[in-house]
Amino acid sequence: MERRKFLQQGTLAGLSTLAFSAATAAAHPSEGSLPAIGKPFNLNYAPHDGMFKNSAGSNVLDQIQFMYDQGFRSFEDNGLMNRDVAEQEKIGNLLAKLGMQMGVFVIDGGDNWKTSLTTGKQEFRDTFVKICRKALETAKRVNAKWATFVPGYFERNLPIGVQTANVIEALRLGTAILEPQGLIMVLEPLSDNADLFLRTAEQSYMVCKAVNSPSCKILYDIYHMQRNTGNLIPVMDLCWDEIAYIQIGDNPGRKEPTTGEINYKNIFKHLHTKGYKGVLGMEHGNANPGKEGEVALIKAYRESDAFL
Template sequence: MNRRNFIQTSTLAAPMAVGGFSIKEIFNKSGGKHDFQLKYAPHLGMFKHHAGSDPVDQINFMAEMGFRAFEDNGMSNRDVDVQKKMGDALAKNGMDMGVFVAHKIYWNEPNLAGGDEDLRAEFLDYIKKSVEVAKRVNAKWMTVVPGHLDLRKEMGYQTQNVVESLKQASEILEPHGLVMVLEPLNFMNHPGLFLTKSAQAYEICKHVDSPSCKILYDIYHQQITEGNLIPNIEQSWDEIAYFQIGDNPGRKEPTTGEINYKNVFKYIHSKGYNDILGMEHGNFYEGKEGEEKLIQAYVESDSF
């Protein structure tokens, strides 16, 4: 019996263990880590009960479980030596580095949408610093959120202000082969933000017209904002460079909410997507048991 069949018939039949073995032990007994079809990327803290608090130990555990990528929103704020250690651990395990947040996000007041030159300069300075972070951890993508609406300006003027800022940021990133991915966020968790829908992000990317400005399609956010997931992914496909995952309601792992992730993953895989899907969600269940159920949920959702 091959490894994939073993995991599917054993792990899925019994939610936690078979014959008293944890999922980690099952993977080891089956000849190694699970062979996921897509490149799912956990984050720090997701497996703390198995791997402890050390970032390198956590990355090593993710690799043992078969995950081929990792993301860390807070990477820019970590000490340089920690960044280097994490980058080395990723390289040693053959894992790709996913997104990190590139800049200060303005949640309650306009920055890029307002067109203020000082705030634009601040944003561009963050982008320049993010180039160095990306080099240390061998990252390709960084998250950009254009910030809050400027309620005193018409939407067309705001859009042009954002586009101009992103064009200048793209000029910084293009020589390094780096990509900022624009993330539309939902109105319930983040009310009042400028960027909310996939079509809006698509239009902006077309105006910026740079390989360094693409879309981060967060499936959780877009389920809340607009639904119609697969058709919207299809419409924006040529500008999407990165996905993030979270079921709704609750923003936990697949199988815990209403999104049919098996079908969504199957569609993304059918498009030949080989890049990262960030696991930007919490654990539905607590403790070691919860971490094992989370892995099981990805094994199940990846079985298409």
């Protein structure tokens, strides 16, 4: 064979090998890396600001783009009401461009936990009504459908029945504002401390039934409910018709699925079987630091989402 032909054939063979190797690497990323574009998950998980800051940078818009590229189709932002209007609008525009959904933000009027509706005090009701009106304006900018609300602390000088009635009456004032605009206030029972009034899904279910509005529903945070009551799937089923939003966090530690005791693959399969089409907010931290921790977090969701 002529030397020139031999070199040409060798070069072509080398190029073919390199192309094949590159394609194989893209299809099978290394342990510490992620594919450039991730397929959508079976369920609609929503990361939050800061969860992928090492991979995407500190800008929330860059993080949202990264979330989309990794297969996530929703985003939640507890502190949305504290962002300036221009940034809220940028977030809303980017979500619309990408076809992503806005998850919950917090109806935030300061220290909501201590501004308690259990007291029945008019000043607290007035503050609540005011922040509900403000929340509507925020929701419009990002096309949000859900907003988290916590009624506050126990008023231990009052009987529990009176406290509950005070909360119900106040929430009815809020739904009168939110319902005509289609914004759903999701009540979140919490496990953060023993002073919080709303503690269980069953208690929240009773309050929602009494308020009797499509704009007053339950945020079922699996991490908090595991800590407070356990029995996650049966309780979820009992309260199902009042649950509008779900959040995730493993226990102990409040990190991503597979890092604690909760069988999230089983829970996700149950939600899929029930036909749940809503958002599952990723309200937890990262178990490990840096980009490696973010890669591990996404892989944990891929593993837990592989229930079909």
